[in-house]
Amino acid sequence: MEKYMNAFIDAFWNNIEWTWNSILFDVPWYTNYFWGLIAISLFVWGLEMVFPWRKEQSIFRKDFWLDGFYMFFNFFVFAIVIGGFYELLGAFFGDIGISAKSLTVIDISALPKWGQLIVFFIILDFVQWFTHVLLHKYPFLWRFHKIHHSVKEMGFAAHLRYHWMENIFYKPLKTIGVMILGGFEPEQAYIVHFMAIAIGHFNHANIKITWGPLKYVLNNPVMHLYHHSYVLPKGSYGVNFGISLSLWDYIFKTNYIPEDSGTIEIGFPGDEKIPKGFFGQLIYGFGKSKQQK
DSSP states (O other): OHHHHHHHHHHHHHHHHHHHHHHTTOSOGGGOHHHHHHHHHHHHHHHHHHSOSSTTSOSSOTTHHHHHHHHHIIIIIHHHHHHHHHHHHHHHHHHTTOOTGGGOOEEOTTSOHHHHHHHHHHHHHHHHHHHHHHHHHSHHHHHHHHHHHTOSSOOGGGGGOOOTHHHHHHHHHHHHHHHTEETOOGGGGHHHHHHHHHHHHHHHSSOOOOOGGGGGTBOOHHHHHHHTBSSOOTTOSOSOOOSSBSHHHHHTTOOOOSOOOSOOOBSOTTGGGSOSSHHHHHTTTSSOOGGGO
C-alpha cells in the first residue's frame, strides 16, 4: 500500500513541477504544453478576427471566458489532480504482470520516426473517434458530454470545454491505443499532440475552412459545426464524430454536411437546463435529477 501511495504522491508533485517549469520556459520547447496551448489559441483566435465566418459574432463570443477557463482547467488543473491515480494504476498493473510490452499488437520499431508518428496519430485518432461515438450513443455517457454540446456560439476555445469525466473515459482507451504499438516511444508524441490541439481549435473556430480535397481526410469547421447542430437527421444520435480525421465518418457513413452557411442553431433540445456557471457544470451529470434527463 505504501508503494502505491508513494507512486500517487510522486506523480502529483511531478505534474505540478512540470506545469510550473513549463510556465517558466524551463522545459524543451517542443514539450511545453502550457505556452504551446496559448500560442495555438492566440493564432487561431487571430484568424477568427481577420477572417470571421459568422461576421455578426462578437470576438468575445458568448461564454468566451468560461471556455477559456475550461482550456486551462482540463489541460492542467485536472491533469495534475488525476495524474496520480493513473500512476497508481500503472504501478498496480505492473505488479500483476501487465505492461506495455505484454499488450503489444503492432510492432512499429522498424519504421522511420515519421512513419511511427503517422501510425500513432491514426490509431489514436480512431480510438478517440470510437470513444466519441460512445459518448453520444449511450445515455450515461451523453449525460456528461452534454457540457461540450451546451456551447451556443462556436469559437476556438469551445474545443476544450468538456466535463472532467470525459478524461476518465478517454484516457484509458488512449493509453491502450499507445500500449499496443511496440517500439513506439511516448516522447515522440508531442508533435502529434500539438497537431491535434491545432486541428481541434480550427474545427471549433469561427472560420470557414474545408481543406479542399483533404476534407475527406481532415476534420474541418464546416463539418464539425454540424456535429454541434441543434437539429440532427431523424433517428440519428449524432453525426461527424471525427476528432482530427474526418476519414472515419466517411468510412462508417456518419458524415453529414447538408449546407455550409454556418448559420445553423447549435446545442441540443433541453440545453437550457445546463447550468451556466463552471461549478454547476463541474458536478453536472451525477444523480438522476430531472434537470439532467
